[in-house]
Each structure stands twice: as structure tokens, then as C-alpha cells.
Amino acid sequence: MSTNVWNDQISAAGIDGFNFWKSQSIAKQLDQIVRKKLMDQKQQNINFENALSHMIKMRQFLSNPNNILGSDYTKHGEIAEHLEVNVRNAWVVLQGQKEVATFDGVNRTAPEDFILDNVKYQSKFVNGSNNTLKHVLAHFRKYQDKSMNYSIPKDQYQVIEATKSGNPPHYLNEKSVRAILQKIEEIECETGQSFQSVVKPSISKYSETELGRVGGTVSKHQDQLVDENQRIQDKIEQKARERIKFTEANKGPSIREGSKITVTSATITASLNTITIIYRKVKDGKKIQDFEMNDWKEIGLSPVKVSIKGGVTSGTIYTLTNLTSLSAPFAGAVASATMGLTSLMADLKKNQITMDDFVTQGQILCLEAGIAATGGAIGQMLIPIPVLGSIIGTVTANFVWGYAQDKLGAREQELKKILDTYTQSILSKVDTAYKDIISKINTAYAHYNSLLDAAFNVNANSAVLAAASVDLALELCVHKSKILKNDDDLEAFFLV
Structure with a gap:
């Protein structure tokens, strides 16, 4: 068996580590989004x-009319000034900007x-558009200050602009228009600037500044500020929801990310020790299904602790881990086996190895996938050591056939005959134990899958999801x- 089959691969543990880092990173991003939203909401409350x-x-100024300049008929002049300053400032500080007036x-x-x-x-x-312009012109003639601007009632300005554009209001007579x-014309001529x-x-x-109406004017502005503040708060909330949705969408795999991992992942040399020992034993004439306790101990596999060190390409392991329900070690082993079998297939087609060599070496290549597939049962001592080799031998034979099927042409039947004979010889010895073990493995996978389906069912209501999540956490031995x-636990988690 060529050792170059195992070159340029990285460990499944590395990708598993990346996936863990990714989930942690996303959790951190979600936490930052929530924190930023709370900070933005707090700042908007201050604004x-x-x-x-x-x-x-403004209300304090209006509360003492005797301190406002002018008579009851002219106090609106100073009232307009204070509205201009306070209302304009209120709107800009609501947006988090500095005061402008x-x-x-x-x-x-x-x-x-x-x-x-x-x-x-x-x-x-001043009452009347023409009279207001007359006062503007008189003031400029008195002070001759070209750096000064003039503020006039909004409704009068609209009348003047309409008149200037040739569309005066119907209630203005020709004399007023002229x-x-x-x-x-006089304002533009004397100031040397355009009217605007x-x-x-x-x-x-004009009417909004009159003493008897200005209270309602202030209330109107205040109501508008309340509405605008709510719109800003809603926008903060909506933006946070969109960022959370986008971030959670990144939990899933992407081709770009998988490619990036493939290109940038450091190469970790796969451990060949286990494979070398098994290969040596098989070449010495001992079949995998006949391995005893001492053989497994020499290999480094015990019924108490299972260590999988298979190396695989990062792109393949990323895809298998994220797009299927496979665990990282199992996905890594499958990808490694596939790569190795590809090389063996090429050697077989060139008649550089025999069909028996292809089966034997193929099983060894698939050994890690076989161990990973039954790893949970091994770790829980559900598989007795005497039948361990038989179970793994059957699984690896299935892997070899699954890969080679439809690829060997006329020689496919030769391979199938060898594998069928091999499998039947094993099953005849451990048929009952095998079925029981496989049943337990399938039951375990079904149990966890049902917990996962319940905990992440997007169609379930929040109460059901919460209960299912708790069940899943307990099953996974979370304290x-x-x-x-x-809700109390959730609030304590974020606020403490």
C-alpha cells in the first residue's frame, strides 16, 4: 500500500475545532449585536x-408672558425666535447631533x-407677505449687514416663492403681486444676493406663533418628536434583528468558507502507526475479524477509550460535517478512505495489485471509518471485544463495496463475490450479536436525532423549543x- 495516499491531509479534529470556533464566534457576534442594540437604545433615550x-x-419661556417683548399683539415676534432656536435644536439633538441654534x-x-x-x-x-418684505428691506437699509439672513413665516415664504415663479395665490390682487x-427685486439689488x-x-x-396658539404649536412639535424617536428606536430594533438573522444564517456552511479552509488550513501529518500495525498483522495472515484483546491493545484501541486520528482534506471534511449529520471524526475517516480507495483503484486497473490486495488494503483504509461508525458503542462497552473485529470488518467491507460499485466494469462481479463470501463468513459467526449491536447504534442515533429535531424545529412555538432545548442539554450532560x-435565567445570563 502506498503511503502517499495519506500525504497532504489534515486532521478531522482540526475541522471540528474550526466548527467549534465558528459557533463560538457566531455566539460572540450575536452577543455583540445585542449589546450594541442596548447601547444604541440607551443613547437614543438620552437623545x-x-x-x-x-x-x-420653550414652555418655561411661554409660562411668563409678561417677560416676552411687545404687546399682546406683537409678542409673537420674540416667540417665533424662541421656537426657531428650541425646535431646531430639539430635532438635531434627537438625531444625536450638536445644537445648531x-x-x-x-x-x-x-x-x-x-x-x-x-x-x-x-x-x-409681520402680518402680510408684502409687509414682512417691507420690514426686511428696512432692517437691511438700517444696518447694511450682508452677512445677516432673515427668517420669515413659513407660509408667507411659500406665498412669496409662488408669486415669484408666476403662480400667485388666487386671493392676491394684482397690486399686491406687483x-x-x-x-x-429691491432686496436682491441692495444685498447683491439672490432672494433665497x-x-x-x-x-x-405666522399663526403658530401667536400668543393664544403657541401652546398648541409646542405640543405639535413635541408629538412629532415622540413619533420620530419611536421611529428611530424601531429602526435600531429592526437593524439588530436583520444583523442577527444574517449572523445566524452564517451558521450554515458556505462554498467560499469551505474553499478558504481548504486553502489556508495547515497540513497535519496523519498518524500511520495504527494503520501500519494493522497492515502488518493482516499481511502476516491474521484477519481483522480474528483480532483478539492483545491485538487491539497493541493497535491502541480499548473498549474504554477510542481515539480516532484519521487525516482528511479540509474541504471534504468541512462539507461532510456541515452538510450532513456526520460527526467530524467519522466524516474525516470517510473522506480519507475515499481518497485512499481512489489510489488503490488506479493500481488495480493497472494490474499492479490483485483483487485480494484491493480488498485487504481497502479494508485497512476504511478501518478508521469503521471504528468511527461503531465508536459510540465501543466507548460504552456495548461491543464485546471478541466480535469487535467482525463488526468493523463487515463495516469496512461495506465501505469498499460502496466505493468500488459501478467502477470496475467486468471485474465488479469478481469483487462482489469476494466481499459476499467474506461478509457471510463473518455474519454466520456473529449474526445475533451483530444485529443487536447495529440495532443499538441505530437506536442511539435515532434518539439524538429526535432530540435535535425537537430542539431546532423552526415551526414550534417558543415554549416547546425551550423545553426541547433543555432536554437536549441534559442528554448531552450539560450541568x-x-x-x-x-426568562429569568436568560435575563440573569445577559445582565449579571
């Missing part, structure tokens, strides 16, 4: 409180009323203290 603080400032450094009777985005603003809230257009560059729309309509059995 919302800061936004509401500006609404509180301020009264700091502005004298109450200064030419400017407030600072917005580092630009001086004079607020002009007056508005004239004021626009000098005059800006306020966040408020009761480490099992999350209810």
Missing part, C-alpha cells in the same frame, strides 16, 4: 431626553435675534446550573 429639554425651555452672545435688542449654523439671523414676523415682486440666499423660511407659520430554563 430624546435632550430633545424634550428644549421643549421644556443659540441666543448666546446675542443682546436682546441687537440687530440679530439669534445665531443659526453660525449665521446671524433677524426674525421678521408690490411683492418689487420688494424682492438672504431670506429663509422659518419652521413656523443543570448552566442550562437556561426560563
Whole structure:
């Protein structure tokens, strides 16, 4: 048997380790997603409180009308200024940004009323669009400050823009339209700037700033802030759900990941000691089914502890482990056997080995898969040593036939005859014990599969899934203290 069959392979344990690391990594990612969501929600709560603080400032300002400049008919002017500063700041801090408007450094009777985005603003809230433009023009002529902008009622700005574009409201007569257009022309001529560059729309309509209505205006803005905050919180929650869904989707295997493992995995030389000993014994004339206790001890296999050291290509083991229900050692052994049998098949077709050599060496190559297939029963001492060789011999013979079937052409019947004779000779000796052992193995696999199916049934409700998960954990010998059995356990796990 050529030893190059085992070259350039990596251990199944390495891929098993990768899968464990991957599950741990995904769990860590999910934990980070939850933590980030909680942090984002906490920060948004702070942002919302800061936004509401500006609404509180606005209500405090309105709570003492006697301190507002002007008569009952003109107080809306200063009210508009405070709405402009506080409402604008409330909206930006709700988004986690810095305040954009301020009264700091502005004298109450200064030419400017407030600072917005580092630009001086004079607020002009006068009844009637033409009258507002008249006051804007008068203020500019007095101070000649081309760095200053003017804030006017939002509804009046819309009227002016419509008039400027040739679509004035139906209630404006021709004289009013001409007056508005004239004021626009004068503002642009004297400031040297476009109308839109000098005059800006306020966040408020004229009527919204009046003393008897401004309370409702503040409530309206506050309600809008509440709605927007909820939208942001919902977005945080939705984003977290999408990230969790995406991360959980990565639990499954991917071709790209499998390729990456194949390319980057370090090569670990497979241990040939076990195979060498078995091969030597077989060449000396002792069949696997006739191995005794001392033979198994020399090989390194005892009924108490089973150690599988088969090496396989990382790409194959990744696929078998993740796309089927095979365990890593068993999948590794299957992949190794397949590679070895491919080489033996080539030697057989070239008549470099006989059919008997193909069967014997093929069984040895498949030995690890045979041991892995019955490993659980061996570890639990369900298979008595006297029949261990017979059970493994039958399994390995099945592996050889499963691979060689339909590949040998005319010589297929020759191989089948040899394997059938070999298998029948074994079964005639251990038929009862064999059936009992295989039955126990199948029962064990069915038991675990039923637990897994119940624990990961996406169609079951949360209560059923939780109970099934607890059953699975107990069956896998997880300590009761480490099992999350209810919402209280889950909360304690994340918050403690």
C-alpha cells in the first residue's frame, strides 16, 4: 500500500475545532449585536431626553408672558425666535447631533435675534407677505449687514416663492403681486444676493406663533418628536434583528468558507502507526475479524477509550460535517478512505495489485471509518471485544463495496463475490450479536436525532423549543446550573 495516499491531509479534529470556533464566534457576534442594540437604545433615550429639554425651555419661556417683548399683539415676534432656536435644536439633538441654534452672545435688542449654523439671523414676523418684505428691506437699509439672513413665516415664504415663479395665490390682487415682486427685486439689488440666499423660511407659520396658539404649536412639535424617536428606536430594533438573522444564517456552511479552509488550513501529518500495525498483522495472515484483546491493545484501541486520528482534506471534511449529520471524526475517516480507495483503484486497473490486495488494503483504509461508525458503542462497552473485529470488518467491507460499485466494469462481479463470501463468513459467526449491536447504534442515533429535531424545529412555538432545548442539554450532560430554563435565567445570563 502506498503511503502517499495519506500525504497532504489534515486532521478531522482540526475541522471540528474550526466548527467549534465558528459557533463560538457566531455566539460572540450575536452577543455583540445585542449589546450594541442596548447601547444604541440607551443613547437614543438620552437623545430624546435632550430633545424634550428644549421643549421644556420653550414652555418655561411661554409660562411668563409678561417677560416676552411687545404687546399682546406683537409678542409673537420674540416667540417665533424662541421656537426657531428650541425646535431646531430639539430635532438635531434627537438625531444625536450638536445644537445648531443659540441666543448666546446675542443682546436682546441687537440687530440679530439669534445665531443659526453660525449665521446671524433677524426674525421678521409681520402680518402680510408684502409687509414682512417691507420690514426686511428696512432692517437691511438700517444696518447694511450682508452677512445677516432673515427668517420669515413659513407660509408667507411659500406665498412669496409662488408669486415669484408666476403662480400667485388666487386671493392676491394684482397690486399686491406687483408690490411683492418689487420688494424682492429691491432686496436682491441692495444685498447683491439672490432672494433665497438672504431670506429663509422659518419652521413656523405666522399663526403658530401667536400668543393664544403657541401652546398648541409646542405640543405639535413635541408629538412629532415622540413619533420620530419611536421611529428611530424601531429602526435600531429592526437593524439588530436583520444583523442577527444574517449572523445566524452564517451558521450554515458556505462554498467560499469551505474553499478558504481548504486553502489556508495547515497540513497535519496523519498518524500511520495504527494503520501500519494493522497492515502488518493482516499481511502476516491474521484477519481483522480474528483480532483478539492483545491485538487491539497493541493497535491502541480499548473498549474504554477510542481515539480516532484519521487525516482528511479540509474541504471534504468541512462539507461532510456541515452538510450532513456526520460527526467530524467519522466524516474525516470517510473522506480519507475515499481518497485512499481512489489510489488503490488506479493500481488495480493497472494490474499492479490483485483483487485480494484491493480488498485487504481497502479494508485497512476504511478501518478508521469503521471504528468511527461503531465508536459510540465501543466507548460504552456495548461491543464485546471478541466480535469487535467482525463488526468493523463487515463495516469496512461495506465501505469498499460502496466505493468500488459501478467502477470496475467486468471485474465488479469478481469483487462482489469476494466481499459476499467474506461478509457471510463473518455474519454466520456473529449474526445475533451483530444485529443487536447495529440495532443499538441505530437506536442511539435515532434518539439524538429526535432530540435535535425537537430542539431546532423552526415551526414550534417558543415554549416547546425551550423545553426541547433543555432536554437536549441534559442528554448531552450539560450541568443543570448552566442550562437556561426560563426568562429569568436568560435575563440573569445577559445582565449579571
